Amino acid sequence: MIINIVKSNFKIIIFGFVFTFFSCIGQSFFIGLFNSDIREELNITHGEFGRIYGISTLCSSIALIWLGKKIDDLKLINYSILVTTFLFIAALFFSYVNSIILLFVGIFFLRLSGQGLMAHTASTATSRYFVRKRGKALSYIWFGMSLGEFLLPILIVYLLSFIYWRDLWLQISILILLILPLLSFFTVKEISVFSRENGRINHKKNFQSIKSWTRREVLFDLKFYTILPAILAPAFIITGIVINQSFIIESKGWGEFAIAKAFMSYSILTVITLFLSGLLVDKFTSIKMLPILNLPLLLSLITLILLKNSYSAFIFMGLLGVTNGLTNVLISSLWAEIYGVDYLGSIKALIGSLMVFSTALATTIFGLLIDLGYSIENIATICSVYTLISIILVLIFQKKYKPILQNMS
Numbered sequence: 001m002i003i004n005i006v007k008s009n010f011k012i013i014i015f016g017f018v019f020t021f022f023s024c025i026g027q028s029f030f031i032g033l034f035n036s037d038i039r040e041e042l043n044i045t046h047g048e049f050g051r052i053y054g055i056s057t058l059c060s061s062i063a064l065i066w067l068g069k070k071i072d073d074l075k076l077i078n079y080s081i082l083v084t085t086f087l088f089i090a091a092l093f094f095s096y097v098n099s100i101i102l103l104f105v106g107i108f109f110l111r112l113s114g115q116g117l118m119a120h121t122a123s124t125a126t127s128r129y130f131v132r133k134r135g136k137a138l139s140y141i142w143f144g145m146s147l148g149e150f151l152l153p154i155l156i157v158y159l160l161s162f163i164y165w166r167d168l169w170l171q172i173s174i175l176i177l178l179i180l181p182l183l184s185f186f187t188v189k190e191i192s193v194f195s196r197e198n199g200r201i202n203h204k205k206n207f208q209s210i211k212s213w214t215r216r217e218v219l220f221d222l223k224f225y226t227i228l229p230a231i232l233a234p235a236f237i238i239t240g241i242v243i244n245q246s247f248i249i250e251s252k253g254w255g256e257f258a259i260a261k262a263f264m265s266y267s268i269l270t271v272i273t274l275f276l277s278g279l280l281v282d283k284f285t286s287i288k289m290l291p292i293l294n295l296p297l298l299l300s301l302i303t304l305i306l307l308k309n310s311y312s313a314f315i316f317m318g319l320l321g322v323t324n325g326l327t328n329v330l331i332s333s334l335w336a337e338i339y340g341v342d343y344l345g346s347i348k349a350l351i352g353s354l355m356v357f358s359t360a361l362a363t364t365i366f367g368l369l370i371d372l373g374y375s376i377e378n379i380a381t382i383c384s385v386y387t388l389i390s391i392i393l394v395l396i397f398q399k400k401y402k403p404i405l406q407n408m409s
Helices: 007-026 028-042 046-072 076-094 100-129 134-160 165-188 215-219 222-243 245-252 258-284 286-292 295-306 312-339 344-371 376-401
Strands: none
Touching (some): 007 134, 046 100, 076 100, 100 312, 100 344, 134 165, 215 344, 222 344, 222 376, 245 258, 312 344
């Protein structure tokens, strides 16, 4: 598969794959592995940790808007070195967290540099560099995150059995420093904002006929707001479900490890969907595929509402995995197709910020609904109505998403 792509393109895919893998260091599932150790050492409750985590995540989403935009202004190698240095400092800093204030700062650094900037750098560089094979390329790089989600929980739990958690974060920071700067140098040293998948450097005006929108123009474009509910739905709903999986298990009577076991179907279907969606995007474009983005999510929520058997957890989580795979490829490609690539970094920084904000909002809203006595079926019904509305909006306005073409000269 990948060997069919030109060698120069292969370097970009390796770069993106490794960056999405290391972005896991700032993901909720990774930081959550240290939850109990941190709470025990700092003597804080689940609720206190959750509030600190939510506020830190919210602040990181705001900072991402500005820092993410800089990928449009700097050469990719320079931007990558800055991002990896930031991730190194974040991991190193986290090993010294010994108070609530430092925990807030540490989580802020990890969420911004890991989940935010590492994933942003990988997806923006790949979306901008590839044109004809954008879908396949994006599906390949997002395998990095899927691999991390599969391997890292097992590895970290094992390492924590004989390594002090602070020492482990110190070792993680050293690993970042040893691998990522060298990887960036050998893969994207010669890449500029005008480099494309044919391996040549193209002058901007000769590259393509799609008009490139600035972030300001996008913010005043009506179609952007008709797409936004569909784009934010998966991040919001999946985060709310994963964070409150213990509540779901208790409500459905599924058994203690039902959802943990069902993550197998989530991971497998995410990977399969990544590959298939890459092929479909290249054949049909992300714009044409956008209406199906949240269909698996809707079916997953209906499953959660109607089915009671513990085996339905595999169907429920498997459909979430399909949505996750579709989201990673479609969202990364969609903005380049509609708004061009010249200002793609600033546009994707805005989207990334909104998605991170939605994950922070999910923890608050889901928790509030649970405290108010809503059942998981009630919550899933509310989410399904929102998801259905997002699908209908896309279907109504889909013809408006056609990119604006400009004369080539």
